[in-house]
Amino acid sequence: MTGPILRVAELRKRYGNHEVVRGLSFAIHRGECFALLGPNGAGKTTTLRCCLGLIDPDGGTIDLVGEPVPKAAREARIRVGVVPQMDNLDPDFTVEENLLVYGGYFQLPRQDLERRIAPLLEFAGLAGKAKTSIRTLSGGMKRRLTLARALINDPDLLILDEPTTGLDPQARHLIWDGLRQLLKQGKTILLTTHFMDEAERLATRLAVIDHGTMIACDAPRALLAQYVEPEVVEVYGEAAKTWAETRGRALANRLELAGETAFCYANDAAPLLADLATHAGVRYLHRPANLEDLFIKLTGRELRD
Ligand code: ADP
Secondary structure (H helix, E strand, C coil): CCCCCCEEEEEEECCCCCCEEEEEEEEEEECCCCECCCCCCHHHHHHHHHHHCCCCCCCCEEEECCEECCCCCHHHHHCCEEECCCCCCCCHHHHHHHHHHHCCCCCHHHHHHHHHHHHHHHHHCCCCCCCCCCCCCCHHHHHHHHHHHHHHCCCCCCEECCCCCCHHHHHHHHHHHHHHHHHCCCEEEEECCCCCHHHHHCCEEEEEEHHHHHEECCCHHHHHHCCCCEEEEEECCCCCCHHHHHHHHCCCCCEEEHHHHCEEEEECCCCHHHHHHHHCCCCEEEEEEHHHHHHHHCCCCCCCC
């Protein structure tokens, strides 16, 4: 297959009067890790569900692993692995049985399936757990098993909807290690995430979407260079607000107050730091701009449901 592994053009989807995906276009190429970022309700899951042919779009075209979706969604899905937002392992089955039953959907010969199980469990850090009941696994183990399950058909594209939501930092790192390993093997990944550090560590390209439309799409570093000043000083403490209004605004290229913190964005933070050093009642953190800053700049600070 040549061309993008997934191409979405002018995708539209509405629920009642609410158009939740409004003309979204993007393409993912082989070997990429493409992250869809957006606040809650931005339309990320709906987009993934359209791409998998699980719901019908109201407009636009989708081409997944060379097949038109939804028309040939079943054919396309055979070559795709999916990690859904909520784990849906069968609690009545063992680890191994879950993989076997899932593999059955792809009509893989039983012998092939059985041969794949040991290396997949090894990959997921679950070696020796084949006969273990799902009920006794930790959240992190379940997530890793769901990832292993998504690989049972040796997919060309792996689609992950918030792969580490609800996991503790150790468990998240294990998932990231697994995903990096897959990328090294040349797999292609599409993921949605709320975690900017996840996107920063994994994504070769990312798209920020809000209200169903694409706001920006590029490599993380290119987006940072385009949209955000390179240096950030976070100022907090009892005198932070007064300092921000009397001194900070003039010294920063851009200043935002959020709760008790003043976020100062600057091309050169030296004047800000010099001023802060002489000011009582403020504490501060000087750091390079990151994807969180980009995300807030593009989508705002107000809370979404
Ligand atoms: P995200 O994954 O970015 O958080 P979703 O795609 O889940 O966003 O949801 C986008 C919007 O569509 C939300 O406002 C959500 O409430 C709405 N929505 C999602 N699924 C349905 C549905 N089955 N029926 C009605 N509204 C839905």
